[in-house]
Amino acid sequence: MKIEVPKIIKKIRLDEYAPEFGEATLEVWVNAPNALLEEINATSKRMLEIIRRTDLNADEEKAAVSEFTDLVNEQLRLYSVLLSQGSEESRMSQEELKVMVEQVRETDPNFWPWLKEAIAAQINLHRYGRKKV
Secondary structure, eight states: OOOOOOOOEEEEEGGGTOGGGTTOEEEEETTOOHHHHHHHHHHHHHHHHHHHOOOOOHHHHHHHHHHHHHHHHHHHHHHHHHTSSSOGGGOOOHHHHHHHHHHHHHHOTTHHHHHHHHHHHHHHHHHHSOOOO
């Protein structure tokens, strides 16, 4: 017998961040391939390495800013894959995600980090949480 595992999608309730979001939710693909999740981790790690560098000359700093920008765009692409597998109305393209991140950076800078943590929490809960038997 061949078992095909479907994409498993879980909801993130945005009112857990702020009650003003009301009933709004985003849907995240929680059984994404390890390779995709490893790419997200690798981009995050490399971004932190760049941020922590303090010994850069002007040319190195310019190159680091360019690499950081590329990494941000790659990370948005990867997160958009996770956020574009659910119902049609909840899907977020890379461009939509980029616009949202830019908007909240000005108005509510804690939202995007919170959302990334909420995505990771849903994935971890699915992967490592207690399963019904």
